Amino acid sequence: MGLAELIIAMKKRRQQIQADSKPANPISGTSIASVAKRTKPSCEQDDYSQDTKIMRYSGPDLPEDIWCHIHALLPLPDAARAGCVSHEFLRSWRCRPNLTFSQETLGVKLTLSEKIHGTDTQAWKFTEIVDQIMKKHAGIGVKTFELEYCGSRIYTRHLKSWLQIAVNPGLEELILLLPVVRNAKCYNFPCSLLFNGSGKSISYLNLKGCAFHPMAGLGCLRKLHLSQVDITGDELECLLSNSFVLEELDLRKCNKITCLKIPVVLNQFTDLTVSECKTLEVIENKAPSLCTVCIDGALARLPFGDSLQVKNLEISWSFERNTVHYACTGLPWVMPNLETLGVSSAGEVFNTPVVPIKFVHLKLLEICFCIAEVGAFSPTYDYLSLAFLLDACPVLETFNLSVCQTSMKHDPVSGDGSLLRKLPGGRHASIKNVKIDGFCSAESMIELTCHILDNATSLENLKLDPIYDADYEHVDRLAVHEIDDCSPPTGKRMIREAHKAVLAIEKYIVGKVPSTVKLNIRKPCSQCHSLK
Known part of the structure; x- marks a missing residue:
């Protein structure tokens, strides 16, 4: 019997029972938040007295491990409600291995009065529900523990007790996302819980908004994500140097790290993301297998260490200017084996220069010109100069250009086209797909597009969209308009x-x-983008 059929059968049986005897605690339509408010919720009672008149549907005769597997597939609120219907699901609920707590999964909602009194009420309401659930899971082997704290106040005593329950030798994923409150003391993550042997099986660790001072490594750790975490470069190096199977590191707004050292012992390390780490001065990479790097423009020019093996690079959007110019003049020397390259720029003072060395392996090139404030993108920038970068990519297959601006100050195209410039250059024999979002009537953009059409002998698809719209890929805007x-x-x-x-x-x-x-031209929506 499949999961859907099982739930249908349970509902039918429940309706039959309700027709004979009204349940003391009906669950249908009740949120987990309201269930938790009862002193003795039906889904948390161990047994019913023998003389009770309410019969409970026990479901098909299946092994307990099958019930646990079925129960683990349900979202958290549904899993709690299912425990009120079936004895098997009640037992499965209490040994559920995957726990995900957030405002959404727990259905924490405030009354108007509670909203007036501030978010501390929300935090306490959230804490009460989680605390009640975690107490029932004490001694149970949790495999995934995800907590996105609700509200602005952290009740540290409760949080520590939850971590003591969750962190066990079988835990595989630990995600702790805490609110970052200005001028508030940072929560100090109890590292002893991880490094006394209880965290030996963790493969994914994601922390936000806390202080983290590791004293050793984690033998099974493969993914490490730290956001707004108080950790020094030496402490991070200690963790990395002793986490030998680490594959991925993501650092965001970790402003106590001045030097990021990635040791040579990380033979399986392949992915690095570093963003908005304002105090970072140098990245010393010695990992032999690093192939994918995502870094913001402010950090792109830092010393990097061994980068010859990097194949995928994204210089993410920031307030930095001239990142395209840097990509042309600096990257061919630093990362000559790139296969995919994404560059974002808030403005270009100089036109794209002739690239000194070719990107002989580059197959995907994405460029995003996005202004940091309201206005036009560098009106003196010559879009046609991007042809020099295309010339430096002999095996390029896909070229995507995006321009996000709130006004266009380039010289518009005019005349019959006889005066449009043409650049001499080699054939772009490998380019098959070209997409330009935010296409405008600038003469140099028209010239760039014509240059591609004249020289991309293998071109198959050309998509032009006059409106920069990163969230929608629909061809028919009117169809989307009918929804939103x-x-x-x-x-x-x-x-x-x-x-x-x-x-x-x-x-x-x-x-x-x-x-x-x-040719695919995404025209403006006749309703949202009307000139009237």
């Missing part, structure tokens, strides 16, 4: 510019598209 607004507000100026861009595409580009190329 088809794109974020762009302002009247950019709506007018979008319509100008479509006219420019039809006049200067459509006629140049070969019959072998599929």
Whole structure:
């Protein structure tokens, strides 16, 4: 019997029971939050007295481990309610190995009065529910423990007791996301729980908003994510140097690290993400297998160590300018074996230069020009200069360009097209897919598109979208409009510019598209982007 059929059978049996005798604690439609408020919730009672008139459906005769597996597949609120219906699910609920606590999963909602008194009420309500559940799981082998703390106040005594229950020799994933409150003392994570042997099986550790001072390594740790965590570079090095199977490290806003050292002993280490670590001055990578790096623009120019093996690089968006210029002049020397490259820039003072060394392995190139504030992207920047970067990528297959701005100040295209510039250069024989989001009527962007059409002899798909809209990939904006607004507000100026861009595409580009190329023009929505 499948899970769906099982639940249907249980519901039918429950309805039959309710017809004969009204249950003392009906569960249907009751949130886990309201269940937890009762002094003796039905889903947490060990047994019923023999003379009770309420019969409980025990379900099909299945082995207990099968029941536990079925129960583990249910979302947390449904799992709690199921424990009120079946004795098997009641036992399975108490030994549920995967616990995920958040405002959403627990259904913590405040009354108007509670909202007026502030988020401390929310934190206490959340704490009461979690505490009641965790006490029932004491002594049970938890495999996954995820806690996204609700409210602004942390009740440290309760939090420590939950961690003492959750951290056991069988725990595989530990996710603790705490609120970051300005001027509040940072919660000190009890590292002794991890390094006394109880955390020996953890493969994924994700911490946010706490102080973390590791004293050793974790033998099974494969993924480590730290966000707004108080940890020094030496402490992190100690952890990394003794976590020999680590594969992935993600650091965000960890502002006590000045030097990030990735030791040579991490033979399986492949993925590194570093973002908004303001005090970081150097990255010393010695891991022999590192192949994927995501770093923000402020850190991209730091000394990096061994990077010849890096194949995938993303310079994520920041307030940094001239990152495309740096990618052309610096990266070919530092990371010559790149296969995918993503670069974001808040502005380019200089046009893209001729690249001194070719990216001989690069197959995917993504460039995002996104202004940090309201305005136009570098009106003096020549989009056609990007052709120099394309020339330096002989095996490039996919090129994506995105331009996010709230006004367009480039010189618009005009005339019959006879004065459009053409650059001499080699054939882009490998390019098959080109996409430009935020396509505008700038003359240099028209020239870049025509240059690609003239030189990309293997081109198969060309997608042009006059509205930068990273959240939607639908071809038909009107179909999305029927559900919700088809794109974020762009302002009247950019709506007018979008319509100008479509006219420019039809006049200067459509006629140049070969019959072998599929042209996709995502036009503005007739309702959301109307000129009226």
